[in-house]
Amino acid sequence: MDKTKDTLQETIGKAKAGNQIAFSLLLDSFWNDVYSFQLQRTKNENDAEDITIQTFSKAFDKIHLYDEEYQFKTWLITISKNIHVDLIRKSKRNILENTDSGAEAIKKVLDDSPSAEDQLINEQNLATLLEHIKSLKPHYQKVINLRYFNELSYADIAIALNEPINNVKVKLLRAKKLLSSAIKASKT
Numbered sequence: 001m002d003k004t005k006d007t008l009q010e011t012i013g014k015a016k017a018g019n020q021i022a023f024s025l026l027l028d029s030f031w032n033d034v035y036s037f038q039l040q041r042t043k044n045e046n047d048a049e050d051i052t053i054q055t056f057s058k059a060f061d062k063i064h065l066y067d068e069e070y071q072f073k074t075w076l077i078t079i080s081k082n083i084h085v086d087l088i089r090k091s092k093r094n095i096l097e098n099t100d101s102g103a104e105a106i107k108k109v110l111d112d113s114p115s116a117e118d119q120l121i122n123e124q125n126l127a128t129l130l131e132h133i134k135s136l137k138p139h140y141q142k143v144i145n146l147r148y149f150n151e152l153s154y155a156d157i158a159i160a161l162n163e164p165i166n167n168v169k170v171k172l173l174r175a176k177k178l179l180s181s182a183i184k185a186s187k188t
Helices: 005-016 020-042 045-061 072-097 104-108 116-122 126-134 138-149 154-161 165-187
Strands: none
Touching: 005 020, 020 045, 020 072, 020 165, 045 072, 045 165, 126 138, 126 165, 138 154, 138 165, 154 165
């Protein structure tokens, strides 16, 4: 991160207070670090990306537990490593037990109404927007389509994709950032 330690701590403090812009800054600043770490471990882009999404989802849910005595990047990498280990254990256990997890918890989660950013994306020129969406990876295309064209709630998307709701939120945030970058790049 190109920011000083004080600025990083201020951003983390804002994130702890629930500031969405601070969350977005942290995601942008540390995404590549976590993704690269997981890519080395998994040797698979999709798995690395999924674990990175889960890492930020968990980190943002538990940001109030972050201790400033440690580096934020180290904290994220530790979360990421633990998620990867848990996934390996879970896959081994699923092979042995072959049981499915309940989706009842997802159904109980309340959904947020579309944000101002969501409304701006909905107002873009549809033809150009569709071209940019098609340039995204398929799983990002799917989450964008489910949210904005099928108008599904986060809970419904989580059920459709068979993923935790926090993964859906982070995947959607990442998809919107990539889409925004593609749109900005096409205007220059």
